[in-house]
Amino acid sequence: MSLIDVHNLWQRYGEHTVLEQVNLSVAEGEFCVLVGASGCGKSTFLRLLLGQERPSQGHIMLGGQPLPGEPDPGRGVVFQRYSVFPHLNVLDNVTLGLELQASHWWGRLLGAARRRAADQAAALLERVGLGQALAKYPSQLSGGMQQRLAIAQALVMKPRVLLLDEPFGALDPGTRKDMHVLLLELWREHPLTVFMVTHDLNEGFSLATRLLVFDKTRHDPHAPHAYGARVTYDIPLNSERRAFQAALAQPPGELAGCVHIA
Amino acid sequence: MRLINRHPDGPGRLLLVVLPFALLLCAYLYGSAARLADNPNDKLLPSTAQMAEAVKRMAFEQDLRTGERPLWQDTAASLRRLGMGLAIAAVAGLSLGLLAGTVPLLGAPLSPLLTVLSMVPPLAMLPVLFIVFGLGELSKVMLIVIGITPILARDLEQQARDIPRELLVKAQTLGASTWTLILRVVLPQLLPRLLVDLRLVLGSAWLFLIAAEAIASTDGLGYRIFLVRRYLAMDVILPYVGWITALAWAMDWALRQVGRRAFPWYHGGNR
Numbered sequence A: 001m002s003l004i005d006v007h008n009l010w011q012r013y014g015e016h017t018v019l020e021q022v023n024l025s026v027a028e029g030e031f032c033v034l035v036g037a038s039g040c041g042k043s044t045f046l047r048l049l050l051g052q053e054r055p056s057q058g059h060i061m062l063g064g065q066p067l068p069g070e071p072d073p074g075r076g077v078v079f080q081r082y083s084v085f086p087h088l089n090v091l092d093n094v095t096l097g098l099e100l101q102a103s104h105w106w107g108r109l110l111g112a113a114r115r116r117a118a119d120q121a122a123a124l125l126e127r128v129g130l131g132q133a134l135a136k137y138p139s140q141l142s143g144g145m146q147q148r149l150a151i152a153q154a155l156v157m158k159p160r161v162l163l164l165d166e167p168f169g170a171l172d173p174g175t176r177k178d179m180h181v182l183l184l185e186l187w188r189e190h191p192l193t194v195f196m197v198t199h200d201l202n203e204g205f206s207l208a209t210r211l212l213v214f215d216k217t218r219h220d221p222h223a224p225h226a227y228g229a230r231v232t233y234d235i236p237l238n239s240e241r242r243a244f245q246a247a248l249a250q251p252p253g254e255l256a257g258c259v260h261i262a
Numbered sequence B: 001m002r003l004i005n006r007h008p009d010g011p012g013r014l015l016l017v018v019l020p021f022a023l024l025l026c027a028y029l030y031g032s033a034a035r036l037a038d039n040p041n042d043k044l045l046p047s048t049a050q051m052a053e054a055v056k057r058m059a060f061e062q063d064l065r066t067g068e069r070p071l072w073q074d075t076a077a078s079l080r081r082l083g084m085g086l087a088i089a090a091v092a093g094l095s096l097g098l099l100a101g102t103v104p105l106l107g108a109p110l111s112p113l114l115t116v117l118s119m120v121p122p123l124a125m126l127p128v129l130f131i132v133f134g135l136g137e138l139s140k141v142m143l144i145v146i147g148i149t150p151i152l153a154r155d156l157e158q159q160a161r162d163i164p165r166e167l168l169v170k171a172q173t174l175g176a177s178t179w180t181l182i183l184r185v186v187l188p189q190l191l192p193r194l195l196v197d198l199r200l201v202l203g204s205a206w207l208f209l210i211a212a213e214a215i216a217s218t219d220g221l222g223y224r225i226f227l228v229r230r231y232l233a234m235d236v237i238l239p240y241v242g243w244i245t246a247l248a249w250a251m252d253w254a255l256r257q258v259g260r261r262a263f264p265w266y267h268g269g270n271r
């Protein structure tokens, strides 16, 4: 049973066809990496999954239901830039999600409830290695720390789906490796289905359980925008991780022991 | 070394800061002395002693008729009007700009309206204000309000639009509604900008205040200046102008300090 089903998806902006005939079925717990030439529509695909835009044609099902028409806490996101709130310090950036969810009127918690939320956020920040920077503002953090913060901020909502648009594009190779380790660990700890866009093929090969290549199959030299990109290759990778994650997606109970081995 | 790479520092910098003020002062003192030597009754450029005498009269001696010390009474009246005008304009401008810049359904009607309204010359509206609100306090405060609200609203609208789309999407994935998104994401990012904007419109606010006081008032700094103009009392006018300048400068400084203290993230982070 798949979590996400994409049926004959098209996206056009005026005359410009960006995506055409995208069909995809993704099981819960997969780590999909999207690669393709610049401008071929990977970010557009993520925006459609996020609900930020509506497809021109076709539809997306999430858990058997049509995808909600706007972003919601079920799908977390990390962008390459502008993912964290500049006016909040590290701790408040992560606590904010818990506050918004619990307090519909003021988006703010007080007293004991606020302390509980802050403790939960601090624990997660400790987990991603930002335990020492709780009081700093994002402008005082390095690029790698900002992306850690953005990931923690998304995960505190316990989303089923995590969308990452070139999250490590601006980081140096060493920091990038650290982020890969962190991301894989978090992916194992949480029941997460990940879609990640990258231009780094190595990154794709080392992280993905499934590599999706977007490309155009038809070209009209006189009208470069007439045809859009499709998923031209769909490559299963890292099968041992995939099997493990599939087992995790089973009802809990008999498998509870495995979680700790991870 | 190229001129653009030479930076003044230390005492040299202080000298450069003080120099233009000192030059202006010297030019005045020289001109004043020359004219007074020519004609001791000259009123145009009073000497410092004459001005000190006028300040003493206005600030420290009770007016025989009213029992007030005019300078302080004028200052209190003007600052009250200015403060009310700025406060009302800040709240109105912030609300309008915030809503127009964040909620597209409100931005569609509000944004062109604000653009057109900001083109109406506020001083041309002054007679209308006097007719509608009478000659009392309200019309003076309203002149400041209608003069600077559109400026604040338009800039804050633009600032709200300039908040990266990613942040608004992110807030939605964290469960924000339109209302909580405004409250926790947009508003806190606009507040430091509001303080910057207030500093920028401070000059206009004083302009509108003085204009309104000059035309219809019985007290206030602007009223006094235009009153004593009839007697060519430059010895009063010049200290008053200096005092107004000092007040405006102090308000600008205070707003900057508040901004730095309250919004450290906006000014580079370090608290």
Ligand SMILES: Nc1ncnc2c1ncn2[C@@H]1O[C@H](COP(=O)(O)OP(=O)(O)OP(=O)(O)O)[C@@H](O)[C@H]1O
Pocket: A013, A016, A018, A036, A037, A038, A039, A040, A041, A042, A043, A044, A045
């Ligand atoms: N709102 C829009 N209106 C018009 N055209 C758009 C819009 N959004 C995207 N496009 C076009 O769609 C195409 C795909 O954009 P998209 O950002 O999805 O590419 P991408 O694969 O993410 O590229 P990159 O790897 O450079 O990030 C681009 O040519 C872009 O100009």
Ligand SMILES: [Mg+2]
Pocket: A042, A043, A044, A165
């Ligand atoms: Mg992109």
